[in-house]
Amino acid sequence: MLAPKYFLYLAESDEGRFRVSLSSNPRIDAYFLAEEGFTALQIIKPPLPLYLAEWVLEQLSTPGLKLKSGLFFRMVKRAVQTIQPHRILPPVKLSLAELRPESLDFPDLTGLLQGRILLGTELPELIAAKGLEVPWNPEDWMQYLYFHSRVRREAAVSVDRLGLPFCRRCGATTGILEDDCYFCGNSRCYTCPHCRSMGVAKSCLPLYSQPRSEEPVAEEAILPHFDFELTPPQKRASSALEQFLDGGERQFLVWAVCGGGKTEVSFGAVAKVLSAGGRVLFAVPRKDVVQELEPRFQKAFPAQTLVALYGGSGGRYEESSLVLATTHQCLRFYQAFDLIILDEEDAFPYFGSEMLHFAVRRALKPQGKLVMMTATPDRELRARAARGEIPVVEIPARPHRRPLIVPQILRTALNPVGRKDWQPPPFLREKLEALHSNGRKLLVFLPTVREVEQFGRALCDWAQSRTLKGKYVHARTPGRLEAKAALLDGAHDFLVVSTVFERGITIPNLDVVVLNADDEAIFDCRTLVQIAGRVGRMGEAAQVCFAGKRQSRAMHEAVTWISRMNEAGYQLGFLDESS
The missing domain is CATH 3.40.50.300 (P-loop containing nucleotide triphosphate hydrolases)
Incomplete structure (x- = not known):
């Protein structure tokens, strides 16, 4: 798809009225301008990339400014040169009679974009989803809506008053790329890399938006269906x-x-x-x-x-x-x-x-x-x-009315891995060896991918000789969901994981150990609270251990946070005193 180009024009009437605008297809504008009593257009050539055309239009939209042919051209030329060297030819004056098509036929486009903001490249999919036949050039439909002020059209990436680029779709003001463009052929086109996963936003591509403006109309009362009672x-x-x-x-x-x-x-x-x-x-x-x-x-x-x-x-x-x-x-x-x-x-x-x-x-x-x-x-x-x-x-309380599990803090260092006689720390070894008899599961958290891999590999090898099954998992590990399911159904006894598992885990009879928990760059207070929140979710007894060489501020704050929530739960009567 080539980027549309936009013509700046000055519409004139015999009575001295004028209107300045921009159009991807001046023939569409000519049709409706003629109905409003305008008689001629002065069109700037060549057409401009959208961000440049809208910049110039803003400079020309000074309240009370009386634009005539010579002034119009001089102001356009001056405004263009402030942003980007660009050859501008004197405007071509054409009568609306020779531009205006005999008829225009547009379908009912009411509400086409309501509540949406979309790139021009997304329009064909939107139009098809609305049950309309996609036209050869959807931009003509948008020009019709834009002329009648029914949609807002802006360059997806533009420049501010200082000439600095920014992305209108995602709001980014830094990291905007400038390069040769295969859409518009311009050697100075801006591209936003930040929202690229949702479609390419460029300074030559239009971004259309329309607020959802209809007033809400009351319907029959809607009640949510619960198969349980709220606590x-x-x-x-x-x-x-x-x-x-x-x-x-x-x-x-x-x-x-x-x-x-x-x-x-x-x-x-x-x-x-x-x-x-x-x-x-x-x-x-x-x-x-x-x-x-x-x-x-x-x-x-x-x-x-x-x-x-x-x-x-x-x-x-x-x-x-x-x-x-x-x-x-x-x-x-x-x-x-x-x-x-x-x-x-x-x-x-x-x-x-x-x-x-x-x-x-x-x-x-x-x-x-x-x-x-x-x-x-x-x-x-x-x-x-x-x-x-x-x-x-x-x-401050879970539905089962039992308090949150308050973590224990343990000062300990990890043994370097790699030696033949390597052993996990005694407290962790004790927990692992008890898994066979107590039927519990264990999550062992470490702060970095490297530590997960090195320690996890050593721990899995050690555990295998004791008929314990485990796996190490981090954000780049394929099959994370399968590993979680394997822990749930008993195929694994433990997992060594990164913070990718701090949320979305509900496994009965689960204990948690956080190793190198004093690494505050990864394990801040809120992360530790989330990790501790993986246990006891069914109301069962459980253990959480924060282990590190020292007690970090984040470890202390996390314990205080959880304890305070329990106190609030008791004070409000949401926890059972016998818990």
Whole structure:
């Protein structure tokens, strides 16, 4: 696909009216300009790449400026040269009578893009998904909508007033590449590498957006279906969420312990917005979480059409009032949702990603509301809640009413691997040798891939001689899900893992050991809390051990964090005193 080029023009009328705009097909504009009483166009040639054309248009859009032929050309030429040397010829003046086609036939394009922001290269798939026959040049349809101000068209990558490039789709302001372009043939075209996985965003390619503007229309009351009863802390949080929807605050924090059942807590708020005719997005950082949650949402809202979006899911342009998606998919939504619930807002890849934060904020309607749910809010979010800047509700107890397992801290160093007589640390050896008799499973965490491989290989070899089965797994290991399943069904007795296993693990009778837990570059407080949250999820007794040469600040804070949650659970009556 070649990038469309854009003509700058000055439309004139016999009464002295003028209009400055840009068009990928001036014949379309001529048809409608003639209906408005304009008689001629002065067209700048050659056509320009979009980012350059829109920059010039902005310079020409000074309120009260009276543009005549000579001034129009001089201002265009001056504006172009400030950004990029480009040969500009004097404008060609053409009458609308010779440009205007006899007729134009466009289908009903109402709402084609509502609530979406898409690259021009994505339009054919969108049009086909809407049941329309894809035209030879979809850009003509977009020019028709743009002329009538029904869509917003911008260069996907543009330059700011300082001449510095930025990406309009993902918000990136650094790392933009400049190179020769096979789309537009320009030797100075900007490309954003940050959102490339969602399609190439370039300064010569258009980015179209249209907010979802229709007012919500109340429907029949929708109630979530549960095959269980919410626990008291869940009911408390659910009620607080529904009250938040009626108030003036824009953001809300649900702070739940690991395994506290925060997903179901949001269902009442989801139902309330859907009943009012609103649209809801439940966003999570990872594909596997979407796949896990999809059947739970379908069960809770059986009468609702649910769209689940993630890389490779298909159906990205299906319409639904209830959408379950990864945060990356938010890059294709524009002011679309009345309520966004962001689950695991502290998890990779969302946490620390300016791009994904930007995408989630833009997907929310101007008056929409954002709910953040997490077991481990970062320091800034906790501070905002403490200052009363954001309302918060805690879920300090799991449904089984037993306290969280408080980690033990052990000072110990690891023996160097590689010797024939290598042995794991005594406390770990004792735990492993007891696995046969106690029927438990064990996760052993290490901070780096190198340590997982070196220590894991040595430990698996040692364990094999004792008829124990184990495996070491990290982010680059194929078959991670299979390894987790093997631990669950008893094919493995233990796994040596990296932090890739800090979330999404629910295995009964599981114990956890974190080795080199004092490596604070990897094992910060929130990571250690998440890792400790893997155990005792069914209410069974369990053990968590943080082992390192020293007690780090993060280790101490994690123990304090978990203990404080238990204290809150007891004080609110959500934990059994006999636990």
